[in-house]
Amino acid sequence: xxxxxxxxxxxxxxPLPGRFFRTSRSTLRNVHAVDDVTFEISDNxxxxxxxxxxxxxxxTGRLIVGLEKPSGGRIFFEGKEVTDRLTDGKHANNVDxxxxxxxRRKIQMIFQDPYDSLNPRxxxxxxxxxxxxxxxxxxxxxxxxxxxxxxxxxGLSPASAYTQRYPHELSGGxxxxxxxxxxxxxxxxxxVADEPTSMLDVSVRAGIMELFRNLTERIGATYLYITHDLxxxxxxxxxxxxxxxxxxxxxxxxxxxxxxxxxxxTKALLQAVPVPxxxxxxxxxxxxxxxxxPIDPPDYCRFYDRCPLRIDSxxxxxxxxxxxxxxxxxxxxxxxD
Ligand SMILES: Nc1ncnc2c1ncn2[C@@H]1O[C@H](COP(=O)(O)OP(=O)(O)OP(=O)(O)O)[C@@H](O)[C@H]1O
Ligand code: SF4
Ligand SMILES: [Mg+2]
Numbered sequence: 362x363x364x365x366x367x368x369x370x371x372x373x374x375x376p377l378p379g380r381f382f383r384t385s386r387s388t389l390r391n392v393h394a395v396d397d398v399t400f401e402i403s404d405n406x407x408x409x410x411x412x413x414x415x416x417x418x419x420x421t422g423r424l425i426v427g428l429e430k431p432s433g434g435r436i437f438f439e440g441k442e443v444t445d446r447l448t449d450g451k452h453a454n455n456v457d458x459x460x461x462x463x464x465r466r467k468i469q470m471i472f473q474d475p476y477d478s479l480n481p482r483x484x485x486x487x488x489x490x491x492x493x494x495x496x497x498x499x500x501x502x503x504x505x506x507x508x509x510x511x512x513x514x515x516g517l518s519p520a521s522a523y524t525q526r527y528p529h530e531l532s533g534g535x536x537x538x539x540x541x542x543x544x545x546x547x548x549x550x551x552x553v554a555d556e557p558t559s560m561l562d563v564s565v566r567a568g569i570m571e572l573f574r575n576l577t578e579r580i581g582a583t584y585l586y587i588t589h590d591l592x593x594x595x596x597x598x599x600x601x602x603x604x605x606x607x608x609x610x611x612x613x614x615x616x617x618x619x620x621x622x623x624x625x626x627t628k629a630l631l632q633a634v635p636v637p638x639x640x641x642x643x644x645x646x647x648x649x650x651x652x653x654x655p656i657d658p659p660d661y662c663r664f665y666d667r668c669p670l671r672i673d674s675x676x677x678x679x680x681x682x683x684x685x686x687x688x689x690x691x692x693x694x695x696x697x698d
Contacts, residue, residue, distance in 0.1 A: 362403035364440070365551050365583045366425065371398045371434035373420050377656065393655040394420040396607035397434070399683075402551075402583055402600075409586045409594035409615075411630065412604035413652045418587045419473070421604070422553040425585065426470045438464060439550065466496055469544040471573075473556040475536035479528040485512070486524035489542050496547065507546060514579075515542045516572060534565035538572065545576055552577060552584040559588070570596060591634050595619060603627045606655040606663040608680060613690030623692035625670045662694070670696050 374391035395417045402408050410418045423429040425436060427446040436444045443464050472478040479488055489511060490504045499507065512520035515538040528536055537557055544552055554573060558566040574597060577584055586597045594601050595615060602612040603626060611624040622628045629648035649667045661676045662668070668675070675695055683691040 362406055364401050364403050365438070366585075367401040367437040368421075368425065369399050369435045369437070371421070371424055371436065372396055372432045373417075373424055373429060374432045390657050393607045393658055395424065396655070398604075398607075398609055399434075400602055400609065400612060402585065404581070404583050406600060407577075407584045407586060407598045408600045408602055409588055409598040410602050410604055411588055411591055411594050413589060415606075415652055415654060416604045417607045417655075418589075418604060419555055422470060422555050422585060422587055426468050426553050427465070428470070438468065462496065466492075466547045467550045468553070469547065469549040469551075470553040471537075471540050471544050471555065471557045474560050475533055475540055475557075476528075476560070478540055479536055481528055483527075484524065485526050485528070485531075485539055488528070488539060489546060492543060492547050498547075511542045511546045512539075514545075514576060515539070516568075517542070532565075533561045534569060537561060537569055541569075541573060541576065545580055545582070548580050549582050552582050553587070554584055555587045556589070558593070559590075573597075591619065591630055603630065606652065606658065608663050608693065609683065610664065610694070611692040612683065613687075617687060617690040621687075621690075623686055623690070623697050624664075624694050625668050625696075626664050627692075629669075664694075670694075672696060 373395040375394055377390045377392065398421060400408065410421060412418055420429060424431050427443070431444060434444075435442060441460065446461055446464060483491070486508055489508045493499060493504045493507060508524065509520040512518070512523055517523045517535065517538055523531075528539070531539065540557070557573065558569050561569060570593065586594065588594055588597075591601070599615055600613065601615050601618045602609050603618070603624065604610070605626050611618060611622065611627045618627060619631065622631050626648070632647065647669045649669065653666070655663070660679050662671070662678070662680050665671050665675055678695060681693040681695050683693045685691045686697065
């Protein structure tokens with residue numbers, strides 16, 4: 362397998378605004394949205410990033426596509442370092458200028474909210490063809506053909522029934538199909554899909570997931586699929602990374618994580634997954650309290666405050682490192698036997 366994407370010790374701190382949040386010593390406080398995250402994704406080995414709201418999933422995705430600048434760590438794509446791409450109009454110092462356009466073309470993102478992510482003043486034709494125009498690919502005639510092909514590939518057929526319409530004239534599911542069309546029209550090698558079905562009606566979710574899986578297989582794209590739902594991850598990917606307050610706490614092959622979760626947080630998430638058998642009583646997840654905001658968190662285990670298995674020594678050690686327990690099935694906890 363060929364490594365497509367690799368992130369090493371990736372970190373993103375968001376400073377809390379202004380005087381209200383300064384401590385008495387007037388040091389700025391930070392949200393540790395993504396904290397020392399390392400993983401690799403190879404071709405045909407897509408990864409789901411799973412965790413509760415606020416754990417840092419979207420920020421990780423935005424760092425990968427270059428919409429946020431990392432506070433630390435490095436990003437590699439197809440073997441080349443791409444950490445400092447253009448994010449604010451300044452030129453990056455560790456990326457070859459000639460590579461930047463190609464990287465932009467090859468890494469795409471689909472956003473969570475299909476109502477927000479499409480420009481309401483543009484027609485569907487303008488939205489879907491925009492990446493071709495921006496990258497100066499093909500003649501106007503070539504673009505028309507490519508837009509038609511792509512709209513039909515995402516199930517919007519005949520394309521002519523959609524091209525002159527505006528996003529507000531379409532349903533949520535149709536809009537997300539447009540967002541997918543826009544992301545795949547450049548044949549990217551890697552896609553970050555940020556909860557692409559979570560805002561949609563339950564009845565159309567499965568269709569969009571299947572479309573996304575089939576299309577990415579057809580164009581040979583690998584993806585990072587962001588979701589808070591382990592049942593969705595099971596359907597979509599070969600590997601799962603579980604994130605908690607900015608840290609990866611467990612990562613490994615989908616079957617191993619679902620059959621034998623190691624970290625107490627993953628166990629709790631699995632307990633919350635509904636099962637179709639009415640005889641099976643799942644009960645409440647064995648987890649204390651609510652997820653908090655990672656504002657200058659203590660050095661010890663991020664999950665300590667909510668962990669049903671914690672022991673005193675967990676609070677005396679640093680946050681546990683990820684350890685490999687079974688051929689790439691890794692977890693970060695001191696109390697795994
Ligand atoms: N631009 C920003 N400025 C300040 N804080 C931010 C910013 N973006 C995200 N955060 C904070 O970083 C943390 C991680 O946010 P992020 O959106 O990555 O989480 P998430 O896992 O995608 O959550 P959700 O499931 O709700 O989408 C949160 O505490 C959030 O409030
Ligand atoms: S290290 Fe301790 S507090 Fe952290 S998850 Fe493991 S048992 Fe819980
Ligand atoms: Mg998010």
